[in-house]
Amino acid sequence: MTRASPPSEAAGGRLRVRAGRFPWLLVVPALIGLAFLVLPFAGLLARAPWATLGTRLLLPEVRGALWLSLTTATAATAVAVVLGVPLAWLLARAEFPGRRVARALVTVPLVIPPVVGGVALLLALGRRGILGRHLDEWFGLTLPFTPVAVVIAQVFVAMPFLVISVEGALRGADRRYEEAAATLGASRAVVFRRVTLPMVGPGVLAGAVLAWARALGEFGATITFAGNFPGRTQTMPLAIYLAMQESPESAIVLSLVLLGVSLLILVALRDRWVGAV
Numbered sequence: 001m002t003r004a005s006p007p008s009e010a011a012g013g014r015l016r017v018r019a020g021r022f023p024w025l026l027v028v029p030a031l032i033g034l035a036f037l038v039l040p041f042a043g044l045l046a047r048a049p050w051a052t053l054g055t056r057l058l059l060p061e062v063r064g065a066l067w068l069s070l071t072t073a074t075a076a077t078a079v080a081v082v083l084g085v086p087l088a089w090l091l092a093r094a095e096f097p098g099r100r101v102a103r104a105l106v107t108v109p110l111v112i113p114p115v116v117g118g119v120a121l122l123l124a125l126g127r128r129g130i131l132g133r134h135l136d137e138w139f140g141l142t143l144p145f146t147p148v149a150v151v152i153a154q155v156f157v158a159m160p161f162l163v164i165s166v167e168g169a170l171r172g173a174d175r176r177y178e179e180a181a182a183t184l185g186a187s188r189a190v191v192f193r194r195v196t197l198p199m200v201g202p203g204v205l206a207g208a209v210l211a212w213a214r215a216l217g218e219f220g221a222t223i224t225f226a227g228n229f230p231g232r233t234q235t236m237p238l239a240i241y242l243a244m245q246e247s248p249e250s251a252i253v254l255s256l257v258l259l260g261v262s263l264l265i266l267v268a269l270r271d272r273w274v275g276a277v
Helices: 024-046 050-057 060-093 099-111 114-125 132-139 147-172 176-183 188-199 201-216 220-225 236-246 248-268 270-276
Strands: none
Touching: 024 248, 050 060, 050 248, 060 099, 060 147, 060 188, 060 201, 060 236, 060 248, 099 147, 114 132, 114 147, 114 220, 147 201, 147 220, 176 188, 188 201, 201 248, 220 236, 236 248
């Protein structure tokens, strides 16, 4: 005799809610939380100067800040992938003294105020920093208050998102495929490139999306380490901050642009992002 599936089991791998009273104790606070998150954006849309939106978007400073934000965020994400994927593998697969400390250090940029990160970058890479002074003396290389400084600040605050995502994917991956490839004679590099990376690809993509979005919205570390120079280091968040003091309507337009770009990327990649978790 076949046993009937309980109400909590679902066809196609989905869970069904048990029959009974509607879970208002969960739904009500959930709806309040959703409204709390949506309300500020509704206020932004309600106060937007729609009549002059097109004209303001064509201003050179708006286009310059948007282009700088997109290019630096993309460059920062590329650097985060190159550095963060090996770091995530090290934290997930290698056993070494101080691994817990290393993992904690990776997550520090997530919890400290971004402006503290900017100060730390200045003290490390500034002209009088512990490394920056040698770069200046030996190579004549000055990093602060340059477009490179924007990318460095964005990498600092965004790379932990990628590392955490990829490390979680690595820990959840089935290592039997890697062991089988190694048994067949594949080198570690081949196993990593042909087996490990495809398995954790969704995690890398999810982490890259989060890192890109975080880099795009970075403010505190950027203004501290790179400054706010129009056409050189002024990204969209910095332009919004400056416009809020001089022209609130322009700040609203810039905010709408940044919101629209972020939503476009996140919505386009949502299915892959959710599938990676």
